Amino acid sequence: MKKVRVMFKTSGVARFISHLDLNRIFQHAIRRSDIPVWYTEGYNQHIYLTFTNPLSLGFLNEYGIMETKLTDDEFNVAAVAGRLNECLPDCISAVESYESERRFSEIAFSDYNIEATVSDNGSVEKAFHSGELYCVKKGKGGEKTLNLAGYIKKMDISFCGTRIYVSLRLPASQEFSVNPGQLFETVISAANASAGDVLITRTALLDTYGKPFR
Numbered sequence: 001m002k003k004v005r006v007m008f009k010t011s012g013v014a015r016f017i018s019h020l021d022l023n024r025i026f027q028h029a030i031r032r033s034d035i036p037v038w039y040t041e042g043y044n045q046h047i048y049l050t051f052t053n054p055l056s057l058g059f060l061n062e063y064g065i066m067e068t069k070l071t072d073d074e075f076n077v078a079a080v081a082g083r084l085n086e087c088l089p090d091c092i093s094a095v096e097s098y099e100s101e102r103r104f105s106e107i108a109f110s111d112y113n114i115e116a117t118v119s120d121n122g123s124v125e126k127a128f129h130s131g132e133l134y135c136v137k138k139g140k141g142g143e144k145t146l147n148l149a150g151y152i153k154k155m156d157i158s159f160c161g162t163r164i165y166v167s168l169r170l171p172a173s174q175e176f177s178v179n180p181g182q183l184f185e186t187v188i189s190a191a192n193a194s195a196g197d198v199l200i201t202r203t204a205l206l207d208t209y210g211k212p213f214r
Contacts, residue, residue: 058200107205110206132149
């Protein structure tokens with residue numbers, strides 16, 4: 001038995017598919033593709049399937065990773081992505097499939113692109129650079145007030161008319177992560193501005209050295 005990882009992308013209406021439904025879609029595609037995958041044991045058997053760093057509803061994903069197990073050690077791992085694409089909807093595509101020994105716990109950061117129409121370019125940009133973006137973050141230990149500005153590792157901002165384009169690198173480890181949607185809402189609130197047509201896309205998952213995780 002060997003593990004296989006599948007890098008995938010979502011587009012269009014896939015941003016409105018919940019993580020649970022995404023799991024169901026991949027389960028269905030795997031069954032239709034006749035890929036020799038391993039099923040969990042017990043009363044309620046199902047395909048072993050796990051995703052790293054699930055995204056909030058409304059986000060697009062250019063760097064998703066799904067993992068499953070193959071029962072046939074001779075099966076061509078590189079062929080899994082192609083098999084899945086024949087059975088996945090157009091808004092979800094498997095980019096590549098491969099073997100990997102890296103643990104998901106090695107993921108430390110995520111890169112995101114944020115696009116939106118904002119009411120006040122100057123105030124929004126000033127808020128991003130203010131160094132003070134306080135919000136309440138809920139966790140297992142309860143609620144904490146955090147200054148999200150201190151967790152931004154990289155940032156680039158540009159405008160085209162009233163449209164803002166932001167690229168960010170934020171923590172995304174199993175121990176701690178920052179939601180880019182919450183960060184952007186905090187910025188808009190701090191700027192006393194409004195935003196519409198917000199589109200957030202994850203573009204990369206990275207390890208502690210800033211290298212792409214695979």
